Amino acid sequence: MRRPKRGSFVVRIVWAAMLGMLINAAVALCCCLAKPGLTSGYGDPTVADLRAWAGSVPAGFPSTPDGTTPNWYGFGYYTAQMFSNATGNPNRSLYVLYLVRSGWPVLSFEGMLIQDGIHQPEHRGLIESRASRALRIPVKPILSGVIFNSVLYACLALVGRTLVRQLLRRRRTLAGQCRECGHQLLNNEICPECGAMTGRLTKPA
Ligand SMILES: [Zn+2]
Numbered sequence: 001m002r003r004p005k006r007g008s009f010v011v012r013i014v015w016a017a018m019l020g021m022l023i024n025a026a027v028a029l030c031c032c033l034a035k036p037g038l039t040s041g042y043g044d045p046t047v048a049d050l051r052a053w054a055g056s057v058p059a060g061f062p063s064t065p066d067g068t069t070p071n072w073y074g075f076g077y078y079t080a081q082m083f084s085n086a087t088g089n090p091n092r093s094l095y096v097l098y099l100v101r102s103g104w105p106v107l108s109f110e111g112m113l114i115q116d117g118i119h120q121p122e123h124r125g126l127i128e129s130r131a132s133r134a135l136r137i138p139v140k141p142i143l144s145g146v147i148f149n150s151v152l153y154a155c156l157a158l159v160g161r162t163l164v165r166q167l168l169r170r171r172r173t174l175a176g177q178c179r180e181c182g183h184q185l186l187n188n189e190i191c192p193e194c195g196a197m198t199g200r201l202t203k204p205a
Helices: 002-033 047-056 143-174
Strands: 067-073 077-084 095-102 109-115 123-124 126-128 136-138
Touching: 002 126, 002 136, 002 143, 047 077, 047 095, 047 109, 095 136, 109 126, 109 136, 123 126
Parallel strands: none
Antiparallel strands: 067 077, 077 095, 095 109, 109 123, 126 136
């Protein structure tokens, strides 16, 4: 009896993890889509952003940006723009790195757009709609964020599933049905349909 139970437990965990990751990806995508109008504040790019610049720029790029433009941190969507060889105008700079992150409650995907004013823009882990340039979807996972969000969503999904099941069982019990399969019971101690204990005692004849 133990082995199949354990197997189903593992299977359940795997399903929950996959569901958690799927929900996380869907939420991150929604954050990218909902970005306009949901800006909650902005500030300067962080130290981590500047490290991203240093670690990601192609050969020929200066190792530190000359400047940054304010970034946006909205509903699970974050973007920073850093530039170099500029005259203070980010639109005229030769080297530009856009850093985009998405995910909620923790940022869990990131991507970069690298431009040097000469070559074609380089996308790293970033899908960008060419038509409007408005939609930027980062796809490179940030491991800590993916794990945190996925575990959170998996737990929420499990809790939700349990609640729904409890409600369903309660309704079935009140309706005089088997809690497990919904078969209408006639004072059976064991459900004739699925063999589950019904929690009723057979009335003595
Ligand atoms: Zn039953």
